[in-house]
Amino acid sequence: MDLIGDGGEIQSTLKEWTGQSIVPNVFIGGKHIGGSDGKLFEQFCHRAGKLVPLLTEAGAIANASAQL
Known part of the structure; x- marks a missing residue:
């Protein structure tokens, strides 16, 4: 996050949404x-x-049964 210009803003938003400001944060x-x-x-x-x-x-x- 230190290497991108809006890294601090992204971390702040993650903290708001998830309670965690660290990365990675996984969404599905x-x-x-x-x-x-x-x-x-x-x-x-x-x-x-x-x-x-x-x-x-x-x-x-697409087909979960094919993945099991």
């Missing part, structure tokens, strides 16, 4: 999934069975 289908605090992989990893449904709902996977 407009939903905040998590950030670099490690909870992203604990809560939404493929093994937990939550990632594919979120991606399918967002239209990022």
Whole structure:
């Protein structure tokens, strides 16, 4: 964020939206999934069975059953 002109503004907006100003911040289908605090992989990893449904709902996977 230090290398782009509006990095501070982006971090401020992330803080407003998510409570986190750090990057990365991951959104799927407009939903905040998590950030670099490690909870992203604990809560939404493929093994937990939550990632594919979120991606399918967002239209990022055409046929979820083909991905399993």
